Amino acid sequence: xxxxxxxxxxxxxTVRIPETDTDLREFMHWARxxxxxxxxxxxxxxxxxxxxxxxxxxQFGTAHEAWVIHWERGGRFHEAAEWVLKHCPRFxxxxxxxxxxxxxxxxxxxxxxxxxxxxxTRIKAILVDPRQPEEGGVGTALKPLxxxxxxxxxPDTQGDxxxxxxxxxxxxxxxxxxxxxxHPTYNLYAGLDVIYTARLNPxxxxxxxRLGVRPRLVDYEHEIAYMCAYMQRAGLVxxxxxxxxxxxxxxxxxAKFAAIASMYGVESVNSGAQVAEALxxxxxxxxxxxxxxxxxxxxxxxxxxxxxxxxxxxIGAREPNPLAEAVxxxxxAGKWGSTYADRFASSVDESGRIHPSINTLQARTGRMSxxxxxxxxxxPSSDWMIRRAVxxxxxxxxVGSVDFQAIEMRVLAALAGVKRMTEGFxxxxxxxxxxxxxxxxxxxxxATKRDRKVFKGAGFGKVYGGGIETIARQxxxxxxxxxxxxxxxxxxxxxxxxxxSRWQREARNTGLVTVSVTGRRLPLDRDRTYAVVNYQCQSxxxxxxxxxxxxxxxxxxxxxxxxxxxxxxxxxxxxxxxxDVAREFERCMTMDIxxxxxxxxxxxxxxxxxxxxxxxx
DNA sequence: AAGTTCACG
DNA sequence: ACGTACGTGAACTTT
Numbered sequence: 001x002x003x004x005x006x007x008x009x010x011x012x013x014t015v016r017i018p019e020t021d022t023d024l025r026e027f028m029h030w031a032r033x034x035x036x037x038x039x040x041x042x043x044x045x046x047x048x049x050x051x052x053x054x055x056x057x058x059q060f061g062t063a064h065e066a067w068v069i070h071w072e073r074g075g076r077f078h079e080a081a082e083w084v085l086k087h088c089p090r091f092x093x094x095x096x097x098x099x100x101x102x103x104x105x106x107x108x109x110x111x112x113x114x115x116x117x118x119x120x121t122r123i124k125a126i127l128v129d130p131r132q133p134e135e136g137g138v139g140t141a142l143k144p145l146x147x148x149x150x151x152x153x154x155p156d157t158q159g160d161x162x163x164x165x166x167x168x169x170x171x172x173x174x175x176x177x178x179x180x181x182x183h184p185t186y187n188l189y190a191g192l193d194v195i196y197t198a199r200l201n202p203x204x205x206x207x208x209x210r211l212g213v214r215p216r217l218v219d220y221e222h223e224i225a226y227m228c229a230y231m232q233r234a235g236l237v238x239x240x241x242x243x244x245x246x247x248x249x250x251x252x253x254x255a256k257f258a259a260i261a262s263m264y265g266v267e268s269v270n271s272g273a274q275v276a277e278a279l280x281x282x283x284x285x286x287x288x289x290x291x292x293x294x295x296x297x298x299x300x301x302x303x304x305x306x307x308x309x310x311x312x313x314x315i316g317a318r319e320p321n322p323l324a325e326a327v328x329x330x331x332x333a334g335k336w337g338s339t340y341a342d343r344f345a346s347s348v349d350e351s352g353r354i355h356p357s358i359n360t361l362q363a364r365t366g367r368m369s370x371x372x373x374x375x376x377x378x379x380p381s382s383d384w385m386i387r388r389a390v391x392x393x394x395x396x397x398x399v400g401s402v403d404f405q406a407i408e409m410r411v412l413a414a415l416a417g418v419k420r421m422t423e424g425f426x427x428x429x430x431x432x433x434x435x436x437x438x439x440x441x442x443x444x445x446x447a448t449k450r451d452r453k454v455f456k457g458a459g460f461g462k463v464y465g466g467g468i469e470t471i472a473r474q475x476x477x478x479x480x481x482x483x484x485x486x487x488x489x490x491x492x493x494x495x496x497x498x499x500x501s502r503w504q505r506e507a508r509n510t511g512l513v514t515v516s517v518t519g520r521r522l523p524l525d526r527d528r529t530y531a532v533v534n535y536q537c538q539s540x541x542x543x544x545x546x547x548x549x550x551x552x553x554x555x556x557x558x559x560x561x562x563x564x565x566x567x568x569x570x571x572x573x574x575x576x577x578x579x580d581v582a583r584e585f586e587r588c589m590t591m592d593i594x595x596x597x598x599x600x601x602x603x604x605x606x607x608x609x610x611x612x613x614x615x616x617x
Numbered sequence: 618a619a620g621t622t623c624a625c626g
Numbered sequence: 627a628c629g630t631a632c633g634t635g636a637a638c639t640t641t
Contacts, residue, residue, distance in 0.1 A: 270621090270639060271638090271639060272620090272639080290621065291621090292619095294620085296621090297622095298621075298622055331622080335637070335638095336624090339623085339636055339637060359634095362633090362634070365632085368634095369635070370634090371634090375636065377624090378623090378625040379624075380624060380625080460632090461631065462631095463631085464631035465629095466631030467629065467630060467631070527630085528630060531631085535633090537632090566626045566633090568626080
């Protein structure tokens with residue numbers, strides 16, 4: 001047995017590394033009596049679904065003692081770790097979805113077995129304060145949390161290990177795979193992480209008690225985390241032949257338009273300075289500036305120069321500038337090629353799937369994000385080309401999606417008690433259009449599609465906290481027109497301003513934290529408390545989706561669920577059952593919040609996700 | 618590492 | 627005192 005001692009918050013703690021069968025029996029004997037253990041893993045990397053991925057150690061710990069089990073050594077080490085993984089009643093894990101998926105793929109202990117026994121200290125910490133250190137929060141990683149709650153002198157176990165790797169000629173990328181399994185720092189830090197996790201948990205419980213964080217909210221977040229890890233494990237099937245074609249096509253298109261740009265002296269279309277200089281040299285005038293004072297040459301600037309509207313259609317207002325158009329096309333093809341098509345190819349696993357990480361509490365507002373293999377929430381929707389690469393789960397499956405109708409406006413009506421908006425949602429039928437309804441409230445029955453667009457902009461402006469100038473720029477209407485629309489909007493829906501003032505006042509009285517309808521704590525930035533309306537609506541909308549996801553799991557739909565996209569669930573189902581499945585999804589997303597009906601509509605596509613955006617399969 | 622741009626809801 | 631579009635992930639260039 002190798003034993004290390006270390007000081008944590010004034011206590012001497014012990015890290016044990018069993019080497020013999022006797023040591024392992026002692027470990028099991030120690031673990032047997034523990035009702036709860038902190039749990040962590042060390043692995044060769046983060047690419048869980050790659051064939052090269054391996055589990056190296058499994059660590060178990062209490063506030064005073066940690067055991068580092070060298071899984072890599074096989075045999076009795078497996079048996080001992082497995083026995084404790086199967087028999088310990090509860091585990092504390094910091095960022096549990098990662099370790100669930102690691103253990104699920106590398107040991108016989110499934111995520112299904114672990115998840116119901118897990119408390120995730122990262123979830124608890126985020127429910128206290130979701131902010132990263134850059135945003136003025138403690139942070140949500142184990143290191144800053146340990147430093148704040150447990151021991152100010154807690155080492156940066158990850159950062160220090162990187163230094164150890166570097167001193168051995170290894171890198172952050174290959175160090176975790178190649179460092180000697182018996183390296184003292186590696187083992188000590190592996191042990192310390194579970195000790196910090198064990199000590200963090202009661203501190204977070206005390207914070208929850210002090211701040212009134214609801215236990216029901218904590219449980220709910222664990223359920224959501226499990227469902228998202230389940231989706232991540234299943235992954236998305238790719239059409240690999242199509243991915244090849246797509247990459248070739250986009251790379252050719254990038255090269256073609258980059259060549260045109262180079263004839264005008266632009267060597268790199270992604271260099272704003274080069275593009276600006278060349279355009280000025282062609283006699284164009286550029287007026288917009290970036291935050292740091294450079295000339296702005298983004299899409300919004302270039303499209304008019306190329307005589308193209310927002311949908312890339314010819315306007316006919318001027319002679320198109322050929323450089324502006326070439327830069328636009330080269331940049332779009334380049335981004336689609338590298339960010340989407342190349343990522344598909346480089347991330348695909350042996351079974352032809354990608355496994356994007358679903359981060360269940362990523363945003364300040366609790367919103368989820370998707371990262372890793374693919375930022376699946378941000379695939380182009382103006383064109384089917386990229387989504388066409390994603391297929392249903394099996395040859396007999398089709399892809400569908402079911403999304404809420406105007407969820408943030410409905411949530412706004414409910415939370416702010418907006419009387420006439422609520423009346424609209426209550427009396428409107430399945431095809432109710434809140435923006436047209438608003439236009440008609442103000443302009444009368446003769447409201448036009450253009451009026452609808454203006455009031456839609458005014459509505460979003462309200463929710464997002466935008467000013468006249470920004471809303472005008474976004475909608476393309478004049479500032480005078482927007483000013484009138486916003487004033488009219490405030491007259492028909494006066495409750496929004498009142499709710500904003502009330503929420504801001506309450507937040508100022510409680511340390512600049514606004515509490516969402518589900519009890520989520522949302523810290524505001526001091527200089528933009530107006531964002532409280534957006535925070536309240538975005539956060540509540542996220543929890544409406546979260547509740548719908550629980551309904552889906554209860555209805556047995558988890559195996560059909562592929563991705564959560566803010567107000568939408570993408571699913572895959574056998575073609576023969578898809579109509580029933582789609583109806584079930586709609587049912588799970590239909591609910592009532594404070595008298596405002598929430599409704600969802602499913603769309604059934606074909607073999608690929610692109611079919612929902614116009615692709616023919 | 619910071620800045621800019623662009624993809625989404 | 628006044629007014630502020632919100633939330634993300636990723637690639638690429640420049641510093």
